[in-house]
Amino acid sequence: MAFYEKSLGVSAESIEKVPMDHVEVAFLKVGETMLELIQPLNEKSPVFTFIQKRGQGIHHIAFEIEDLQRRIDILQNEGIRMIDDYPRRGAGGHDVAFAHPSSSYGVLMEYVQSEHRGEL
Numbered sequence: 001m002a003f004y005e006k007s008l009g010v011s012a013e014s015i016e017k018v019p020m021d022h023v024e025v026a027f028l029k030v031g032e033t034m035l036e037l038i039q040p041l042n043e044k045s046p047v048f049t050f051i052q053k054r055g056q057g058i059h060h061i062a063f064e065i066e067d068l069q070r071r072i073d074i075l076q077n078e079g080i081r082m083i084d085d086y087p088r089r090g091a092g093g094h095d096v097a098f099a100h101p102s103s104s105y106g107v108l109m110e111y112v113q114s115e116h117r118g119e120l
């Protein structure tokens with residue numbers, strides 16, 4: 001966090017624990033983009049495993065979309081491997097679902113339900 005504060009002059013807008021993933025996260029707004037800094041809370045966290053195996057770095061990219069269950073169904077119909085078949089609770093209380101990096105060219109993808117429900 002200190003690095004982003006110094007290099008970009010931004011500071012955390014919110015910090016919270018997300019028990020399901022055993023992480024603590026901080027959100028920093030940079031332009032229209034939210035950076036999420038993630039710290040594992042214990043060895044059960046997928047982020048702990050990630051850092052052990054690959055070191056620190058970019059963990060995933062999240063996209064805000066408008067109808068999460070419909071998006072999951074569409075992706076699965078396209079043959080994309082989803083980690084989550086159904087939306088689950090992520091940071092900020094938002095419904096989220098992850099696609100497996102083996103289906104997305106080595107990048108872990110997160111889809112986040114926007115507040116607005118409507119067309120994709």
Ligand SMILES: C[C@H](C(=O)O)C(=O)SCCNC(=O)CCNC(=O)[C@H](O)C(C)(C)COP(=O)(O)OP(=O)(O)OC[C@H]1O[C@@H](n2cnc3c(N)ncnc32)[C@H](O)[C@@H]1OP(=O)(O)O
Nearest residue numbers: 018021023046049050059083090091096098101106107108
């Ligand atoms: C809450 C907040 C939020 O925003 O709402 C968050 O994001 S929390 C963020 C933390 N939560 C999550 O990450 C949840 C989704 N992640 C997961 O379910 C898991 O981490 C997973 C399924 C991606 C990997 O779990 P796993 O037990 O299979 O772990 P492995 O270490 O064996 O990884 C299997 C293969 O996936 C690759 N792999 C693992 N993690 C990542 C990643 N972040 N980006 C790209 N590739 C990855 C490994 O290198 C390996 O590749 P190879 O086979 O080639 O060696």
